Amino acid sequence: MVVFLRGLNCANCAGKIEREIKSLPKIKFANLNFINKTLLIEAADGEMEEVLLEAQNIVKRIEPDVGFEVLEEDYDIDEVEEEKDNSSKFEIAKMIVSAALLLISIFLKNRNIVASIVIGIISYIIVGYKILYTALRNILKGEVFDENFLMSIASLGAIFIGEITEGIEVMLLYSVGEYLQDLAVDKSTRSIKSLVKMKPTFGNLVTGDTVRKVNPKVLQVGDIIKILPGEKVPVDSVVTKGSSSLDTSSITGESIPVYVDIGDELVSGSINSEGVLEARVEKSFKDSTVSQILEMVQNASSRKSKTENFITVFAKYYTPIVVVLAAVIAVLPPLITGAAFKDWIYTALTFLVISCPCAIVLSVPLTYFAAIGVGSRHGILIKGSNYVDTMSQVDTIIFDKTGTLTKGEFKVTNIIGKNNNEELIIKIAKKLEEHSNHPIAKSIKEYYTKEVDLNIENITEVPGRGISGKLNNQKVLLGNERLLVENGIKPEKVNSIGTVLYLAVGKEYMGSIEINDSIKDDTVKSLKELRELGVKKLLMLTGDREEVAKDIANKLELDGFKAGLLPQDKVNNFEDIKNRAEGKVAFVGDGTNDAPVLRLSDVGISMGEFGSDAAIESSDVTIMGEEMNKVPLFMKISKKTKTIAIENIVFSLGVKIIVMILGVIGYANMSMAVFADVGVALLAVLNAMRVMLIKENI
Known part of the structure; x- marks a missing residue:
């Protein structure tokens, strides 16, 4: 069951919701995709209705304003995504007015202190009333360690100890930072989703002498459809009339046109470039290639990487630890040294501002989501971010021969x-x-x-x-x-x-x-690139004869090969290699004949099975096409993604720790703390988007 959480904008809150729903006794599986705002739930037999009610209660307790919409089985995320509203204009106006009043308050500080305080408080209420209200409401529901509560305590604390201007600045800077962060995440998410904008929106159904435009979902096997130049193929079909060339770049990532004639297969999502085609529907929209690809991309986040799982656990403990440290700093040093409580309370308040782990919780999943989007743009379908993580650790790749290293054009x-x-x-x-x-x-x-x-x-x-x-x-x-x-x-x-x-x-x-058969044109270059990316061993397992395998292995300078293997022999040889390997082991082969080995490998990559159901089903990663250069490209995406995710973790924590230390020794103010929170989050989001700059040529 999939639920759309309309209006969910807090990454840390999303983590809390997921953790609590996972702890429900009747839950078999739960995953919250903050980027798509979708909650995937699997419950014990007959318990779904009760589980949905409990999940809704959890969502409403943690994020009362977030919608809880159960989606149909064949949902389309593009059709249910966030509704546009004018709230952003109101937020901008609110921040401008608050900033203007703050400047007036500062100007009057040494001229009319009462007017300065009153105008300052008005400025604070204008920009912070929503945060204060949400914090109070959440406290009444038992939610204490959320960002609204922490920012409210920090800003009010500053005002109560006489630092009125800083208290207002904290709330204003936080609001500006949150707005820019939400804007960056929204634009980033839309950019990533645009990479897989391959879904056809209509089909031309031929009935007798009439042609009418219909939703692709109503097309049935056996229907005749017409595809005009510039239109997308709505469902997988076979040409019955006409000839043309197809642009399959949205599926395969390759811009070379594919010529089709009567009897040739049409893959949904391809664009008809030239002539008028008539075709017979072979698969319904739900079973067609484009639907399988989109479903895979949408559900990829349910298989989280180790890095994402670490962040989930880390976020659970980070905020309480920092809040406890803030309490200790506020009380212990003054009691021991006799120093003024005001100074140490101020330092403690900077800790509260830094205590939200949003920068990490938000940027790391976004990095992996971007990797999956970039892969899709190049015709590399990745079933989960865990495979992105694993591929970055691969040091041994085993290849099948026919159709993988060679053209398979006998x-x-x-x-x-x-x-x-x-x-x-x-x-x-x-x-x-x-x-x-x-x-x-x-x-x-x-x-x-x-x-x-x-x-x-x-x-x-x-x-x-x-x-x-x-x-x-x-x-x-x-x-x-x-x-x-x-x-x-x-x-x-x-x-x-x-x-x-x-x-x-x-x-x-x-x-x-x-x-x-002959070696593919790009095989030699692709193997060289894999070695440059850190792969130590390139091996081949094939059912072909010893002489053939030896000739191919020598030409490609492989590190080893085994020939004349039955399917079970391949499995045994693969297990032996995997047990002796230092790092992770990937297998690249045919999605149908090599299914057992693909499933045993740390990363199973099928290729050469253009739009094949078997290939998508049996492998962790499917290359839509026959180009060997997609294998090193996938490894490059994986390594770059892992590097950026670690950069964001180190950068975010590093800045927070530095500001904490500077605060303790008296060199950090609350404005610096706000930067360490929302400023760092914004920079981390922008850094995550560097994954989208990865190009095919290494």
Whole structure:
């Protein structure tokens, strides 16, 4: 269940809400995404209604003005996001009036002290009444350590000890800082969301001779749609009429146009660049590629990084510790040294101003959210910020060969028939591979385009070996050398660095088909970039022959390889490598055939499966396309994100600690403390946005 918390602007309060909801006895899972203002809840069977009521009570107690809206299952965050209002203009006017009155108060200070105090108090009430009211209301509900309470105590304390001007300045500077911070967060969030603005808003449904514009959600499988030049493909479909080129950059991050003709697949979210297309709907909007991508991006924050989890725990203890320190500083030094209470109370008040951890609580999740947005812009779909964190620690990457390091564009280069029966060999091979989508099967079907009238039954895949069937009651085998040997047939071995398929009918060896693949254009450069980014070992696991694997490994200067592996062999070899690795281990491969290894890896990256359900399901990170350069780009995003997150933590805490120390020794005033709070938060938010500057070329 997803709940939209309309009006939630306090990052620290969001953390409190999440912690309390997680502690509810009937909660199975809870995650609050402060950036999207969404609360994801999973409850025990039959307990959701009660859990929602308890969660709403928690929200209303901590943030009474925040809305609690339960969203439909197929919600769209863009349709429910914050409503625009004119409150910002009122806030600006309020701060300007307060600042003007404060200046007048300062001017009258040595001329008419009474008028100065009265005007100063009016200035304070104008800018601070909402904060004071919220603090009082929260105290009555048992919420003491929130920023409204702390800022109210700090500013009122300053006024009561005679520092009226500073008390007003604290409230004014805090309000200005909060306004600028909210503005920065809002603009940053919108910028990040704009990176994944790929959602189609309508589709042209063809009914007989009429065409009408409809919501993509109403389109059903089998419907005919028309896509005009400049329009987005609303749902995954297949071209039935026309030809054109597509801009798939919003999905893959690549600007190279893709030409499509009758029978070709259209991926939702792509933009039709030229001709008019008609297409048959293959998937509903909910199941289409663009919906899966958007859902993944929206839900990515539910898998939090270790850095984010640390901040959540840290924020829980930071404020109470600083408040206790403030109380100790206010009382203990005067009692021990006999110094004036006023000076030490003033120092304690600066501690209260600094005691809110908003800078860290806000900027760290925003940094990871930006990383996920940048990845999406480049066609890298990341399922959670924890995978961003983990990828930054990877020192070993294992690759599959076909379609990962190589193009996976196989071509038949030679057919050897034992009795000059080359055409029969390719016919049998085509019939066996008729319903397969494997790249090798496609190469055979592309090579021999004629119809095959052979009747082969019981066609079955033999994992790691090839394929078998029955022709005229005789067993037919097509695959590697091992397949034939295990069935008591000795093939005539072909020496080739390509892939060789051997064919046997009954117990008779018929001949072989040689198929070659080539290394991707960007593989060499991408592997070099990975080494420059700190990856120590680049390895390959493949089911292909030793000779082929060795040739590829030598050309790419890999640190090691294993060939001739069955799926289970891949798993065993991967586990062995993972157990011996110093850091984290990533696997890059095919989203379908390598699913077991992808799930075992610290970071499973699938590529070459453009829009594949299996790829998105089985991997932690999906590369929408076949470009190897996306792997080092993802690592660069991960390392930069981790660096910026740590920078924000160190910078925020460092400034706060320095101001605390300066306050104790008498060199920091409350205005400096306000900067250490909202000023640092603003700078941390701006620093987080540097993730968005990451470019593809390293």
